[in-house]
Each structure stands twice: as structure tokens, then as C-alpha cells.
Amino acid sequence: MLLSKTEALILQIMSENGFREVYGLELLKLSNGGIKRGTIYTTLQRMEDKGFVVSRQEEKPDDVSGIPRRLYEITGTGQRALQAYELIVINTVVA
């Protein structure tokens, strides 16, 4: 399965943060401008289709209004894809 640069960056951020659940805006802030606004959710949706991440809707308290956020978590396939991607990058740099 192909892994794009943005997808690899998202997986990297997720793994650096201890494989915990993160939401889109948090990823955006952690990427330091590496990911653009607007493209993040499309990319995450694409990754979810590929099986690299899973998502669930955040449970919010009754007194809080607004649209509920989605939390994303890296899967085993995502971790393996990231390891493979990093290996390819290292080999390319060494070669």
C-alpha cells in the first residue's frame, strides 16, 4: 500500500506521542506547518480507508454545545507501514 509524505508525517506524529488518541487540530499544531488546514481530514479519511488509523467520535458532556470532535488512533498496520517507510527513507539516504 502506498504511503504519501503527509500520511507518513501524520503516522510519525502519532507514534511520537505515545500512540495515544489525537484529534485533527492537535495534529495540525504538532506538525508545525507540515500539514495544511483543510487537507488534514481528507488525508485522515484516506488513511482510515487504507486501515492505517481508526477513529471514533469524542464523548462530550451534556452542558457543552458544538460539533463533537473525532479522535484518531494509529493501528498495527499503520505502525508497520511507518516502519517500512522509515526503512525505505534510511536506505535511500544511505545509498
Place this chain on the structure above:
Amino acid sequence: MKDEFYYIQKKYRKIKHRRLTRTLYFLFKISNSNQVSLKEKIKAIKSIKRGLFNVGKASLSCIRICFFLVGLFLLLLFLETTTAGSSAYIITTIRLYTLIIIMSILLGILVGWIVIGILAVIEYTLKIKFSPNKTLTKPPASFLLKIALLLPEKYRKDIEQNISDMRLEYCEALSEKKICRARFIVAFYYIGLCWSVVMWISDKAKEVVGLLPKKN
């Protein structure tokens, strides 16, 4: 100040564009006063808007009448000085004046819209800046959120999450009293949403070609 306002209102009742005169005078009076409520300031701006619209309509009528009179005068002059049989020239003149009149109407409407739009922005900014309870009357992208309900779930989720983030950042900027930043955030997110649409189209194209797995 309130009594004075009503006195001015009464005094200028018989003037044709009384609303504009009254509100301009009122605004001049309140420009250095903090005692006048926001409601009254907004009322004054709304009145100016209506007044300007009246002035615009009146000036448009004047322009149209002028064109009509000049055209009529030229037509009469032409009929007096030329011989019969040159109907082509008359038709050309009539066409030209019709075009000028239509153009003047369109130009008037355009200028009116721009002026009214600018005043609406000022009114909205005043509402946000001086509102005592700091409650947003309408959060950004409300209309887009309604439209998103008509889309398939995949796209709707994307749009909803984007709007959620936009509102969060927007409110953060407003709480720091950075109104310009708040507006830029909305603009950036709209550009981002346009980019999302491009990505959806590219995904669909990849699905068709076979680069991405097809989804049910």
C-alpha cells in the same frame, strides 16, 4: 442625548432625505460620547444605509432623466438638420442611449451594493466589538453546515470536523480580542475546504483509474 435625538428626528421630519440628515447629525454628535448605547449607534448606521439607498435612487433617476433629455434634444436637432430617409442613424442613436441608460442603472446598483456592503460590515464589527454579553449571534460557516447535511457521510464528516476546528480557533482569537486574526482564520479554512474538494475529486479520479481501492 436621547431627548435631543428625538427632537432632531421631529425637526427634520419634513425634509425629503431626513433620515440621512438626521442620522449624520446624530453620528456627529455621538462620535465623542460613550453614553450612547450600541443599539442606538446601530440604529443610526441602519438609517444611514437606508438614507444612502434613497440618495442613490434619487441620483439614478436624475442621471436617467438627464440622459433622456440630452438624447431627445439631439434627436430633435438631428431631425431638424437632416433630410428624411436616414433611419439607420436614428436607430443607432436610440440604441446608444438605451445602452447608456442600462449601463447607468447597472453602475448605480453596483455602487449601491458596495456601499451597503461596507456599511453592513461596519455594523457587524460594531455589534461584535461593543456587545456587552459577547455572545456570537451567528457562528461562522452556519450555512455551510446546513448544506453539508445534504452530502454523503464521508464528505460531511470532513466538513463538520473542519468547521469545528475553524470555530474553535475563531473563538480563541475572539477571546484574545484579535478580530482580524479571527477573520483570517475563517478565510484560511474556506481556502482549506476548497483544497479538500480538490482532494476528493483527485481521490475519485484515482479510484476510477485503479490507484486507490474502490469503496462501497
